[in-house]
Amino acid sequence: MPDNKISTFDVTKIRNNFPVLNQKIYGKPLIYFDNGATTQKPQVVIDTMSKLHSEHNSNVHRGVHYLSEQMTEMYESARKKVQDYLNAQYSHEIIFTSGVTASINAVAYSFGEAYIKENDEVIVSEMEHHSNIVPWQLMCKRKGAHLKVIPINAQGELLLDEYKKLINSKTKLVAIVHVSNSLGTINPVKEIVAIAHKNNIPVLIDGAQAIQHQKVDVQDIDCDFYAFSGHKAYGPTGIGVLYGKERWLNEMPPYQGGGDMIDRVRFEHTTYDDLPFKFEAGTPNYIGAIGLGAALDYLTGIGLDNIQNYEKKLLDYGTDKLTALNGLKLYGAAGNKTCIFSFLLNNIHSYDVGMFLDKMGIAVRTGHHCTQPLWEHYKVEGSVRASLAFYNTLEEIDYLCEALKEIQKMFK
């Protein structure tokens, strides 16, 4: 496999690893500030996947022939890479899915079938992505259970005292976002898990916006489930991960049936394969999984500490610059946050701001960012969201601020 390790953090060198960044949009250099939606891919991921398609392709787990065995080995080695990246105890605790949405739906269905009864309760928070709300609502509807919601304060932080008050003997699971995609808030997941565990309640963490920005250690957090998507962590689309503690995954029933997840099939009765295969029905996205492995190697090569330190610089610089802009209101001022700037400019609709920024070469996201209940809290429809990555620069933040001033002039 191609290797592309970087020993010291050098943003110019890093940018050269991402071919998509080197282009002009409407004649202006592309400034890609939509990393919360999806991240760009380093050359090593592109090359890995292209080589797999052109030289190695063969279905996993089923063949006795060379290519199939080789691909199976690479697929299982990608699982091991995810295990190491998350510091999971066992590689069979890593289930490949199509993304964080699929991972959460899998737990909502399977955990729901195994453990949820009428009038039970599941706790989520006000800042959840729809992917960590709707699957629980569907499950609650099926089972006659109820959703309880942890409120947030004005800075966009969870109110932990309110969380404690929600816990009772009917609470069966807590599902919480690690890092808010709309506000950047980093939630104190270790503390949230400890509170739940004191009451014997398992916790699922939506890590979609966390694992690309900081070291995540599932054993240290002690969460029961952790979910993330490859495409938000510099890997391919269509691949994701569900980490689950062995104990739960062993007890929970499969949520999809088909090839690869079985032990023995008879018309009268079917038995299932062991973990992790019990939860991987059908041909898996093995090329995506191996591509994800390459992305995680790339991140580890740069060093998550280096990434976190550099992104903190971007966050501090951007916060100072944007708060100095008259007429700009920032949403999300948590003491602990990632490099996400959610804002509204004067009374200009977020969509208009996004459209004008686009014409200046700046890619941002506008609207509710799949967190409608969160925006209800702030009594607005949504925001302009600039979500940064370690290939962004201070100069790009300067350019954003100048562009926003131009837009203010146009709307005056």
Ligand code: PMP
């Ligand atoms: N949770 C969070 C916090 C997210 O930011 C996202 C993506 N915006 C998701 C869940 C859903 O991710 P995916 O579409 O990759 O399944």
